[in-house]
Amino acid sequence: MPVKFDDIYTAFEFANTDGGGAEFRAFVCKQTGQIYHQTEGLDSEDFSDELPDDIDDPTKYIPLPDKRELGLGKPLVLDFAREFLPDDFDDVRYFFSKRGAYPKFKSLLARRGAIDRWHAFENEATKRAIGAWCALHSIEITN
Incomplete structure (x- = not known):
């Protein structure tokens, strides 16, 4: 199932949010292309989409990577x-x-x-790395 590049990019940015101790994650469903968001550890009520019970099944869902994983x-x-x-x-x-x-x-950049x-x-x-990651995981991208 194709996924819009902007949706993948936004989910990647979400998953790489520096939340001061909170954990932000995003997953792509390999079958439908739907993206799920999960946040844990915030002082306020945690935010999460309604996650499927099998969200940890790597044959169906893939978590968006950390920036460091993509170099x-x-x-x-x-x-x-x-x-x-x-x-x-x-x-530097x-x-x-x-x-x-x-x-x-x-x-230094400012100076x-x-x-x-x-x-x-x-x-x-970042765009190149996300594109390569999607290709590696057989996620079809649309514009």
């Missing part, structure tokens, strides 16, 4: 720095050898006037 964390930042901030590459690599790297990276370039780079890489 969209540190490796992507280093690729960006290598291409667009070569003079700062060693600093050092940032990401310790905790709290993203705020330092974002500050270099590269925030928009980073967002465009990250967005394109």
Whole structure:
């Protein structure tokens, strides 16, 4: 069953929400293409779609991956720095050898006037990675 790319992208972003201890997950039904959302661990009432009883059956449902599973964390930042901030590459690599790297990276981007370039780079890489992930899992994408 085909799934709209925008729906997969939105579900991926949902599943990768930084919820301060809350867990956000999204699943794609391989048979119908329907996407299910699940949130657990919020102080308020947990949000979830009505999940099928067999949501954990990997032959029917596949969870949307984490950004790191698709190489969209540190490796992507280093690729960006290598291409667009070569003079700062060693600093960026050092940032990401310790905790709290993203705020330092974002500050560097602001100083270099590269925030928009980073967002465009990250967005394109994310779209390519999601497309490849869908192809790997035989999820047919429509526009």
